[in-house]
Amino acid sequence: MRTAFLPAIREGFANLRRAPGRTLLRWLAKGIVGFVAISLALVLIYKWVPVPITATMLLDEKVWEEGGLTKDWESLDNIDRNLVTAVIAAEDGKFCSHNGFDTEAIAKAAARNLQGGRIRGGSTITQQTAKNVFLWQGGGYFRKGMEAWFAFLIEQAWGKRRIMEVYLNVAETGIATYGAEAGSQRYFGHSAARMTRSEAARMAAALPLPKKRPVVNPGGFTRRYGNMIAARMGVVRRDGLDSCVYD
Template sequence: MGARRGFFARGGLRRLVRLGALATAVMAALPVVLTVLYLPPFVRPISTLMIRDLVTLQGYDRQWVPIDDIAPVLAHSVIMSEDGQFCAHRGVDLGELRGVISDALEGEATRGASTIPMQTVKNLYLWNGRSFLRKVVELPLAIYFDALMPKRRIMEIYLNIAEWGPNIYGIEAASQYYFGRSAKELTRRQAALLAVTLPNPAARNPARPGGGLRRLASVIERRAARAGAYVQCLD
């Protein structure tokens, strides 16, 4: 009897290992498949944070708008604030990444090196919060995402899933909530304020900015005004 129980125990363990491996393979394949499904412009993806808000019965405000109905200065401001090399890199800014790795090896405080494709795949497929494991998964996903998606489509998805406050997602909902106007009607100043809110939407309010946020928005407003080649991939 003991031998039989040991046999079935080993068999049960092998089945669990196989199921675990299958589940891991499915989870790994899901972003690859979904990225292809998200290519058509009529598809409107939602983020993992939106799914969380639905599961916890909080709900959320998101009004999808095509990129042609978003003020160009908003996209330009986001690039100059979040990812200046967006049009040049292929999902990962290798220069910034090398700098972060060098700082870490030297024991210095690390800075952010997330590109817009990296933030997009994080929002679409991964979990929130800082984690080395998440970064390891995020990097190849961002390269794959950028290889398949046109830059305009990446920006369109990002601007429609980015969090701009508690339960507020996408630039249209944010524009209406903070400034009472559509994303297409945003001024240069409003666009800059919304762009510099993105790194910390829980603590920053573009409609009631403090002195530091106003100064940062002024810098981004000036950069967006002369962005030139930095934003040419959106033309």
């Protein structure tokens, strides 16, 4: 009698030990499926619908200090090609030739990261768009992994023209100011549909740090960087490095 019960008791304890593990795996699987479904739905929606708000905007302290944000969504048809050329010259010269990731830039960033300090990712315009629309600033390797997932999705679903259109509409262009149109109105007093090469280069030069780099009457590094971008714009246009946005 006693011998017959021992296997059953052992099996019962084994089931108790395994049950939490199976439950955790089920919840993990459901979480992954749910995340994939939601991310796919958002990517498909934003393929056609303007992005109304982002985490970056909501978490921007300056937006709350200023009493709100300024942003105006505009079709890429209403944004001067000079600005498209400028951001490619400044941010991502391989925008039209890569699949969302610049492997050479990523390798260089990884080498720098091994030396310590702030994590760098060698981000492309596609990756920056994915971060700005779906995620948040900072976050280290976990956020970079999420960024890679969304970058892959928007490259497949949106295409280069839509990626550029969204990027230029959600990028921070000044204090509590987002998007090319709002930035152009703030700094130059006119629509982004008619930006000069100099104006576009100065805005592109300030994009990485729009709260700190002046667009109007820049000096020092920002002025030199803007001049460098203006020179590169000729190469971008000559070599068709922005052609994928307009073909």
